[in-house]
Amino acid sequence: MRPDADDGGAVAPPDPWDPVVRLTHWAVVIAVLVNYFIAKPGGTIHVWVGWALMAVLALRFLWGLVGPHEARFSAFPPDPRATLSHLADLLRGRAREHRSHNPAGAMMVYTLWALLVAVSLTGLVMTGGKSPVTIAEEKAAVAAGDWSVLVNDDGGDHDEGGNSDFAEEIHEVAANLIIMLAALHVAGVALESRLLKRSLVRPMIRGSRPR
């Protein structure tokens, strides 16, 4: 029962992730899983989820500018050299604590963000930038017997047919890459958790670290 006299002055282990980081993280996870595995490609739900994903990403980017230290971009700048040395350390079975993302994690974050933005933008091109609300309205109009929206739609699609195909290609490649990198990300978290002897998942869920 001896109180640890160093308790107060000691350097704290990595601070917990704040609620915005945690919520946006898991929202992106759900959106990616739903749109990749469950929602019909190009279907209404797929577009709704895609738009929600864009909003969540936008919020996370805003938070990267105004959020607390660990959440800000400045806390985890992309640094290829540090990434390589971090990975080399991992291979040797060593891991160091970092306050925010570790260098390899930071690279993963930026790559995934870039791919998520690419997927969102190409998705917008493929749907002609129409919001899910507009799409739902058009579907309702068609269901009610008003086919004029479809005529307009066809005209628009013909103009940028090549564009749309190209966008579709990128959309699919980026989506596949996201899933692959997400799997790698999970593997990295598992490895690092083992080396650091603490769960890296727990702070992302609960926000507090065990003490």
Next chain:
Amino acid sequence: MTVPSRDRLVTLVPAVFLVLQSIAALFFLGDALADLRREPMAAETLLEQLVALALICGIGLSAWHLRQSLDRLRAQERALAAARGELARTIDTQFDSWGLTPAERDVGFLALKGLDVADIAAMRGAAQGTVRAQLTRIYAKAGVSGRAQFAAWFVEDLLHDGVRPAE
């Protein structure tokens, strides 16, 4: 020790709303932009632009507020940890100067935490008589009359000296 659940909610609830606001704002913005393309100068379109702008400003403001409460909570946590460490150090030094044995230190800490003889005995797997004897020795070494004075030794410096006699 985990963050108390009330503190957790204080930041979690605004964060949830922030996410919902963002999603709502983007859908609204998409709709407003579609209308802007269709009929740029219609009254409804202009109103939609205004609402979209207000929503986005609101999100920025909420984010800023949340950031500030997070900072405040963290500062409090740090101050509390520092105070705890400081108190622990003070107690440690004082116990050293009284020359308490390791067993007496343990009992002393538990007594300071407010545990009674039965609890301390149960925690240490000792007889109550032993604990009582240890406490007596601690009080003797510290030169205090009993538990109240023993505990007061560590808090009296923290209190203001504005002690007024009863009228």
